Amino acid sequence: MKTSSLWGAPQSRYYRFLQRIQEVTESPNPALAVIGCADGKYVLPAARKGFTVWANDIDEVALFGGTKTDASGEVLMPGLASRLKSEGLEDSVEVVHGDFMENCPDRTFDAVFTSGALQYSNNLHHTLEEMVTKVGSLVRPGGLLYIDYMLPYEEKYKGRPTCPDAGWWKEYFESRDEWDVKHNRVMPPTLDRAHVEYPVDHYHQWGHLLAERVRA
Numbered sequence: 536m537k538t539s540s541l542w543g544a545p546q547s548r549y550y551r552f553l554q555r556i557q558e559v560t561e562s563p564n565p566a567l568a569v570i571g572c573a574d575g576k577y578v579l580p581a582a583r584k585g586f587t588v589w590a591n592d593i594d595e596v597a598l599f600g601g602t603k604t605d606a607s608g609e610v611l612m613p614g615l616a617s618r619l620k621s622e623g624l625e626d627s628v629e630v631v632h633g634d635f636m637e638n639c640p641d642r643t644f645d646a647v648f649t650s651g652a653l654q655y656s657n658n659l660h661h662t663l664e665e666m667v668t669k670v671g672s673l674v675r676p677g678g679l680l681y682i683d684y685m686l687p688y689e690e691k692y693k694g695r696p697t698c699p700d701a702g703w704w705k706e707y708f709e710s711r712d713e714w715d716v717k718h719n720r721v722m723p724p725t726l727d728r729a730h731v732e733y734p735v736d737h738y739h740q741w742g743h744l745l746a747e748r749v750r751a
């Protein structure tokens with residue numbers, strides 16, 4: 536039975552990313568880490584294609600199910616583990632609860648993906664540089680890193696040290712010779728449809744960065 540995420544469905548660019556990972560690895564089961572995976576919007580599509588996924592989030596309800604309360608009232612969230620069970624994909628995905636800054640495995644992956652997690656307010660005790668360096672350290676040489684980063688468009692993100700302008704991202708990746716930036720696209724503000732935790736249609740401004748680790 537196919538399940539769906541309360542965060543919505545991935546964009547077509549995510550499927551192009553999965554295809555690109557398959558092209559840089561000879562394994563029929565590429566290893567992908569999804570940091571800040573919530574209830575699996577990006578995890579299940581990869582697992583269905585044969586990827587082995589390390590899926591991490593600090594939010595226990597998103598991983599294992601429960602009730603969330605937001606402006607729309609109470610929302611029942613089945614959670615990632617239950618979705619995997621329903622689709623018979625438990626063996627392909629390691630679900631890890633905790634802060635990625637403290638719970639990262641000591642192995643590397645063919646690819647690492649993270650979307651909108653670094654800018655969360657619970658991460659303000661880290662610098663963005665520390666977090667991006669940690670996430671990047673999980674990518675094997677020759678592997679790929681994809682980060683959807685939030686830009687300071689909404690009032691609440693303006694001035695947040697972990698939500699700098701696009702120039703910060705360009706400088707970080709271009710000043711390190713371990714990365715070859717494949718694309719770094721700054722999108723215009725876009726309408727994101729209502730999803731759990733943000734139950735009204737809303738505007739965000741995103742950047743999409745894809746880089747290959749060219750050396751250890």
Ligand SMILES: C[S@@+](CC[C@H](N)C(=O)[O-])C[C@H]1O[C@@H](n2cnc3c(N)ncnc32)[C@H](O)[C@@H]1O
Pocket residue numbers: 540542570571572573574575576577591592593594597633634635636649650651652653655657658
């Ligand atoms: C914007 S949500 C996106 C969720 C998911 N990427 C998606 O779009 O379906 C970011 C997620 O990152 C998680 N997160 C934030 N800080 C984290 C941390 N330090 N360690 C692990 N997960 C974290 C949040 O709990 C949240 O589920």
